[in-house]
Amino acid sequence: MAEISKILGLMVIILVLAKLGVAQKRKNLQIQNISHDCNKEYISEFYIRANNDSATLDIKAAVIKAMTRPLWLEFNMFIKGTKKADFNRIVGFDINVCDVLEKANNPLLSTWIDIIFRQGNMDKKCPMKEGTYHWKQFKIDKDTIPHFILKGFYRIGVLGYDKRGRDKEMILNVTLYASIKMK
Ligand SMILES: *[C@@H]1O[C@H](CO)[C@@H](O)[C@H](O)[C@H]1NC(C)=O
Ligand SMILES: *[C@@H]1O[C@H](CO)[C@@H](O)[C@H](O)[C@H]1NC(C)=O
Ligand SMILES: *[C@@H]1O[C@H](CO)[C@@H](O)[C@H](O)[C@H]1NC(C)=O
Numbered sequence: 001m002a003e004i005s006k007i008l009g010l011m012v013i014i015l016v017l018a019k020l021g022v023a024q025k026r027k028n029l030q031i032q033n034i035s036h037d038c039n040k041e042y043i044s045e046f047y048i049r050a051n052n053d054s055a056t057l058d059i060k061a062a063v064i065k066a067m068t069r070p071l072w073l074e075f076n077m078f079i080k081g082t083k084k085a086d087f088n089r090i091v092g093f094d095i096n097v098c099d100v101l102e103k104a105n106n107p108l109l110s111t112w113i114d115i116i117f118r119q120g121n122m123d124k125k126c127p128m129k130e131g132t133y134h135w136k137q138f139k140i141d142k143d144t145i146p147h148f149i150l151k152g153f154y155r156i157g158v159l160g161y162d163k164r165g166r167d168k169e170m171i172l173n174v175t176l177y178a179s180i181k182m183k
Pocket of ligand 2: 052
């Protein structure tokens with residue numbers, strides 16, 4: 001059960017990145033804005049931005065301090081409701097990234113992980129080491145995108161954090177708003 005939710009969770013990350021990255025035939029995703037914040041103790045520079053071609057993303061993270069524990073990732077996706085400013089959560093999960101990396105013995109999971117690591121320069125090793133990581137023109141084959149995301153206005157939150165008991169020390173925090181339209 002936990003494994004399935006991790007797989008689904010990872011699929012959703014990829015799906016969202018893919019949605020940002022790929023101009024589909026039928027669906028058109030328009031990023032309204034991306035805001036981000038990072039923990040300067042760990043990351044001296046971070047950006048994530050959609051390229052002008054609307055088909056790829058550029059991401060850079062300069063990690064200046066190695067983590068001693070696994071990175072956790074909390075992912076939430078909300079769709080705007082009928083009331084103004086009212087968002088309803090449709091996807092939410094919390095994963096230990098190192099667990100997912102180390103136990104990637106599921107072919108589907110491995111495919112998704114490969115897509116991420118193939119395009120960037122980050123080692124598939126845990127915990128995360130110092131280094132300047134980048135994904136230039138990050139892109140996903142549109143054939144790998146599931147069909148269940150409908151048109152609407154979305155808010156997506158990705159929080160990378162260090163788990164300290166019940167506390168979460170923020171490492172990276174990305175929020176983006178995007179609309180999906182049918183062409
Ligand atoms: C991003 O867009 C949303 C929805 O239009 C808006 O509520 C929010 O204030 C915007 N944030 C920034 C940083 O522009
Ligand atoms: C975006 O692309 C268009 C057409 O290729 C180009 O004219 C424009 O200068 C580009 N804008 C930026 C900010 O790169
Ligand atoms: C992450 O960013 C969102 C949007 O700016 C904010 O509401 C939230 O409190 C932030 N979370 C953390 C842990 O910094």
